[in-house]
Amino acid sequence: MITPADNSNTALAIDSKGLESLKQSARQNSPDSLKAAATQFEALFVNMIMKSMREATPQDGLFDNQQTKMYTSMLDQQLSQNMASRGIGLADVLIRQLSSTQMATAVTPDGADATKAVSDTSDLRAEILRNMAERNALAHQRSSEAHAMQARGGVNNTTTAASAVSKPAHVQAFQDKVAAHAEEASRTTGIPAKFMLGQAALESGWGKRVIRTADGGSSHNLFGIKAGANWKGKTVDAVTTEYVDGVAQKRVEKFRAYDSYADSFRDYAQLMRNNPRYEKVLANASDVKGFAQGLQRAGYATDPNYATKLTNIINRNLSA
Structure with a gap:
C-alpha cells in the first residue's frame, strides 16, 4: 500500500x-x-x-x-x-x-x-x-x-x-432470496442448486426482469416457463424474444404464474423430472457445460447462445 x-x-x-x-x-x-x-x-x-x-x-x-x-x-x-x-x-x-x-x-x-x-x-x-x-x-x-x-x-x-472474496451485490441478494428453494429442488432432481440458480438468473435478469402480471404484481416465474394447453394454473401474457432460423423475433406468449418463488422452483423441478425431453439433461447434471448444452439441445430456449450464456453465468458468479 x-x-x-x-x-x-x-x-x-x-x-x-x-x-x-x-x-x-x-x-x-x-x-x-x-x-x-x-x-x-x-x-x-x-x-x-x-x-x-x-x-x-x-x-x-x-x-x-x-x-x-x-x-x-x-x-x-x-x-x-x-x-x-x-x-x-x-x-x-x-x-x-x-x-x-x-x-x-x-x-x-x-x-x-x-x-x-x-x-x-x-x-x-x-x-x-x-x-x-x-x-x-x-x-x-x-x-x-x-x-x-x-x-x-x-x-x-x-x-x-x-x-472469501465477495460476490457482486445483486448476485448475493438474488442468491440469498432463492437459494433455499434451489436446494429443495436440487434434492428432488439431482441438479446442483447453483445450476438452477444460474438458469433462474439468466431467465429473470437476477430477479430484476421477472414477468409482471396485469396489475403490476410478480408472476414469480423465474425460469420463463410457458403455459401450454395442459397448464391449469394462473397465466400472464408477456412479450418475449424467440429465434426462428437464427433470427430474433418479438412475440406475445402466455407464461405460467405462481404464488411464490418456491412454487416456481417446484414447478421447474417437476418439469425436469416428468418431461421425457429433459432426461439427458438430468443425466448430465453433474457438469456445467453438459447441463447447459443439454438444455439447449432439448429445446428449452431458442436462443442459439443460450448454453454459452448459462455456462458463463454459473462459472463466473456461482462456482464458489
Missing part, C-alpha cells in the same frame, strides 16, 4: 498496515496524505477498469477456476497499484483540485473571513481524505481476508480463501 512514508510501487496492494497508515495520515491533513490518498483512489479506479475488462473476457477455458480467478484478482490489484504509482493523471487532477481550492480561499481580502474559509476548506479536505481512505480500505478488505486465510490454511485451503 502506498503511504506518505512508503511510495514504493512494490508495496502490496492488500497490505493492511498500509491501509491503517493511510487512514492515520489522512487525519493529519498534510500534502503528503493528500498525495497518498489520491494515488490510492487512482489505483482503485484502475482496478475497477481491469475488473470490467476481465468480466468482458470469456473465462471458461481449461485452466479457469476459482483458484486462478483469486490469484488473477490479486495480480490485478498489484498491477493497479504499480500503474497508479507511475500515474495516469487522475491523482494529479485530484491533488490540483483540492489544493487550488485551499489556495484560492487563502488570498481573499478580508483577513477574518479568509481564515475561516481556509479552516473550512481544510476540514473539508480532511474529510475527503478520510472518506477516500475508508473507501480504499473497504475495497481491499475482502481480498486481504482471502490472502490471510490462504496464508493460515496453506495451499489446501485455496477454495476456502477464494470463497
